[in-house]
Amino acid sequence: MTCEKDKQSNINKAVENIRKTAQKGAQIICLQELFASLYFCDVEDYENFKLAEAIPGTTTDLFGNLAKELNVVIIASLFEKRAEGLYHNTVAVLDADGSYLGKYRKNHIPDDPAYYEKFYFTPGDLGYKVFKTKYATIGTLICWDQWYPEAARITALMGAEILFYPTAIGWASSQAKEVNEEQYNAWQTIQRGHAIANGVHVVSVNRTGKEGEMIFWGASFISNPFGTLLYQASHSEEEIHVQEIDLTKSNEYRIHWPFLRDRRIETYSPITRRFIDE
16 A cells, blocks of 8 residues: 555554455455555654554554454554664564464664665564464565565474565666666565475565655565465555465475475575675
8 A cells, every 4th residue: 555644544544454355355464564654764864763653552452453353364564662762663463363463573674775774673683483373374574574585484494374574665766667677576586486495375565656756666466385476466556455375285385396305404504604705
């Protein structure tokens, strides 16, 4: 969805969209990254810290009640105020009975032009997380995490049946069309690769709309465990989509393409080094 400056308006819009999605038969509903505000990380502005909130808190209470009413799981990406002067980019998960299952704090924090997230967010310290919801065991990672195969692998090894990536990424309006297309294709390709390597479905939910000089590219998508696109949204339109996912497909693909079986974990210790100089 697109977002506006007023936080409450965005929350109200999200509630309305969750209701519409539930009416279409959805069981697990994922909102985009930082859905309650504009993507404020395009500037370094101390006033933006006022957008943060406690988790659990007012918004998770609201969504917990909504999840219980609609019998759905809600994945909500929020700006978390952990303590005075300590903030995270965080996902909260509400189960279908309204219970708060916990949170995941974004581990990989970017710092690029128009993505000044290191100004706002402390890297996550909860590790990688999976949540055993009523309908599936899900893993929640956030935006910049989606470029790192290690994050997807660890979350899958912890038992995630579906990887969800709430996202806020787009094109700079000053870039050439060829650059924009290459960046978008890389973004989708690497996540489809996570699906293949780990034998799990991947759901990536991006915002859309123009905010400042950034044109968010939308194009949310769902990949099956072998990288086949089950759904892809448009680049520019707000969309609600419900996709049936067959969780037995993971076993089917993992049997015929046994990447987990053939992992040579005793050879992987160099991965924990920043760079191998020798």
